[in-house]
Amino acid sequence: MIAQNYQNVIKKMALASEKYGVSIPELLAVSKKKPASAVAELYAQGQRHFGESYAQEGVEKVEQLQLHNDIVWHFIGPVQSNKTRMIASHFDWVQSVEREKILLRLNQQRPDGLPPLQVLLQMKIGDERSKSGADKNTLLDLLELGSQLEHITIRGLMCIPPPADSQSQQRAYFEQAQQFYHQHQQRFGMDVLSMGMSNDFEMAIACGSTMLRIGTELFGARE
């Protein structure tokens, strides 16, 4: 089942990329609420990037799968300050940074001997309905600060747009992120724009996503 889903997703990604004339994005498999055995199954198909949303659950899986030592683990959930040490010690990437305090703690708590933590800043998209993410001024401050931190490398932006009632709405949300990304990409050396989930990834590809975060389409519905 997972192998079949994986082939389908890869095929859809290739078709959409061809249709819109863009390169095929990286695929992050979102394994939250799925057992380590499901991760291992997808790993066996060749997938290497996996994403988790809850610190405790994520760290348990990282430890269970230690022997699969070329998995690249991404933390994609809200980051509470009492979890930063856990996250900085066990994950390779954090995609959901939206506050200075969290950025500083991750930098400070990244263990010596590990490569810099790869960080994406989460951008607020849409209007007041979206609760998470930083506004543009905060993003610029965080990009500036991040460029000076020794144990952090800021790679780009992540966004979760609010539910859209139409395709054009969906496109407009992704284009907000794409525009800000392109405007500041060179200055800050960003190379990752993480957007697109199971139900909107084709539109995200159309709007220049470089990394999709897909759970349901790969692992089936979560409980």
Ligand SMILES: *Cc1c(COP(=O)(O)O)cnc(C)c1O
């Ligand atoms: C759960 C989650 C996903 C994956 O969502 P699906 O709809 O299952 O593909 C992607 N990004 C984030 C931040 C998530 O929390």
